[in-house]
Amino acid sequence: MKVYGVTGWKNSGKTGLMERLVTEFTTRGLAVSTVKHAHHDTDIDQPGRDSxxxxxxxxxxxxLATPRRWAVMHELRGAPEPSLADLLAQLAPVDLVLVEGYKQGAHPKIEAHRAENAKPPLAQENPTVRALACDSALDTALPCFDLDDTRGIADFILRDLGL
Known part of the structure; x- marks a missing residue:
């Protein structure tokens, strides 16, 4: 499986870009899975439900199994958080896994960047960022795409991965 990340500061457009990339890649016939990392405690299950x-x-x-989907919830019960590699090993094989988060992971990434955040690009200090998706011009030697250029970003990712 090939792995590519979407990273950036909070409210930089990461999730929207992920969503558009999944649609773009699946429209092109690729099997895609995603991993989303959250730094805060979150619960996908609801109090009172059987699960x-x-x-x-x-x-x-x-x-939890239904006629439309199934999900496994794994409680760490004090064990350390698994690495991205450990989590990827749990996924069924696909052509591409898109990862949102895991800024420090070794996998290649594209950075979503919005000028209104007034933060410097992570790419300045993160060599795994291969390109930027921006809403304004940035002074960078890396390829820089318009944040809404989903097709161009997808083409870049596929070329970068050799797909």
Missing amino acids: YRHREAGARQVL
Whole structure:
């Protein structure tokens, strides 16, 4: 599986770019999965639901299955957070995994950047950033795409990965 990241500061357009890239790549016939890393504690399960009650009772893993989808929730119960590599090993094989977050990961990335955030590009200190997707001109030697140029960004990622 090929892995490519979308990184950037908060409110820089990462999630919108991820969403558009998934649509673009799947329209081109690629099988795509995503990984989203959150720095804060989040819960995808709802209090009172049966699966939530199973986890609260102490289950290490809860698999929830419906006619439309299934999901596995794994409680760490004090164990360290798994690495990106460990998480990628849990995914079914696909052509491309897009990763949102994991700024310090070794995988190649494109950085979403908005001028209104008034923050310097992460690319200045992160050699894994291969290009920027910006809403304004930046002084950089890296390729810089308009944040809304989904097709151009997708073409760049595929070339960068040799796909």
